[in-house]
Amino acid sequence: xxxxxxxxxxxxxxxxxxxxxxxxxxxxxxxxxxxxxxxxxxxxxxxxxxxxxxxxxxxxxxxxxxxxxxxxxxxxxxxxxxxxxxxxxxxxxxxxxxxxxxxxxxxxxxxxxxxxxxxxxxxxxxxxxxxxxxxxxxxxxxxxxxxxxxxxxxxxxxxxxxxxxxxxxxxxxxxxxxxxxxxxxxxxxxxxxxxxxxxxxxxxxxxxxxxxxxxxxxxxxxxxxxxxxxxxxxxxxxxxxxxxxxxxxxxxxxxxxxxxxxxxxxxxxxxxxxxxxxxxxxxxxxxxxx
Numbered sequence: 001x002x003x004x005x006x007x008x009x010x011x012x013x014x015x016x017x018x019x020x021x022x023x024x025x026x027x028x029x030x031x032x033x034x035x036x037x038x039x040x041x042x043x044x045x046x047x048x049x050x051x052x053x054x055x056x057x058x059x060x061x062x063x064x065x066x067x068x069x070x071x072x073x074x075x076x077x078x079x080x081x082x083x084x085x086x087x088x089x090x091x092x093x094x095x096x097x098x099x100x101x102x103x104x105x106x107x108x109x110x111x112x113x114x115x116x117x118x119x120x121x122x123x124x125x126x127x128x129x130x131x132x133x134x135x136x137x138x139x140x141x142x143x144x145x146x147x148x149x150x151x152x153x154x155x156x157x158x159x160x161x162x163x164x165x166x167x168x169x170x171x172x173x174x175x176x177x178x179x180x181x182x183x184x185x186x187x188x189x190x191x192x193x194x195x196x197x198x199x200x201x202x203x204x205x206x207x208x209x210x211x212x213x214x215x216x217x218x219x220x221x222x223x224x225x226x227x228x229x230x231x232x233x234x235x236x237x238x239x240x241x242x243x244x245x246x247x248x249x250x251x252x253x254x255x256x257x258x259x260x261x262x263x264x265x266x267x268x269x270x271x272x273x274x275x276x277x278x279x280x281x282x283x284x285x286x287x288x289x290x
Contacts, residue, residue, distance in 0.1 A: 126222035127253035236284025
């Protein structure tokens with residue numbers, strides 16, 4: 001690293017409780033941080049429960065500095081609730097100081113949570129992809145062309161983010177530039193939608209077919225999170241208990257929409273379960289054998 005950065009690092013590690021120091025160069029690639037030259041993550045050997053954030057100027061460099069305790073990191077890892085920005089910093093930032101190799105060992109443990117986190121992200125982006133595709137189709141049917149166009153734009157953006165999630169890439173500000181490299185066909189559809197000289201309604205119609213094909217083809221892999229939960233017990237699951245399940249309650253998805261689509265595609269069985277009174281049945285869902 002440059003001498004001025006070494007100087008800041010040397011200044012920081014004079015504090016005895018500093019465990020690790022990481023720095024992310026060119027942070028504006030990943031976060032909308034106007035005027036920030038470097039982003040630092042400092043791991044402190046303490047039991048503090050709050051993340052301290054400060055903006056510093058050091059040798060004409062604008063720094064954004066996060067301080068987090070080992071206790072917070074370990075707690076997040078145990079609970080499987082690593083904040084996405086923190087996870088990205090741990091993966092992509094350069095480690096410039098690491099007492100007793102703490103952060104390298106922690107990162108190894110963190111990798112165990114990557115697969116689970118990927119399932120969460122894929123399910124969230126897919127849910128948005130499917131919902132906005134359905135909206136676009138319905139709006140076009142009602143001849144609300146501009147609203148349908150907006151829904152298609154969002155559907156394609158969700159599809160692009162799904163591509164990023166599936167590849168385990170870091171979400172950065174250059175979404176379409178990354179997607180152009182990872183899946184040029186998705187980029188091409190987006191480009192055609194916004195640059196084609198066809199009438200707007202025709203452009204939307206041309207987009208809906210490839211979107212529908214991909215919505216259907218990605219359903220099984222994108223809803224594995226739900227299947228994993230339901231396969232923990234061989235019984236029908238009800239909508240409300242799935243919403244309250246610890247692995248799903250914080251996931252921002254349209255659960256009813258996904259369950260209905262999975263039933264139609266044969267990924268789940270739909271069963272009627274009689275309640276205690278024997279007169280009212282509640283709809284339940286049972287995972288099919290894989």
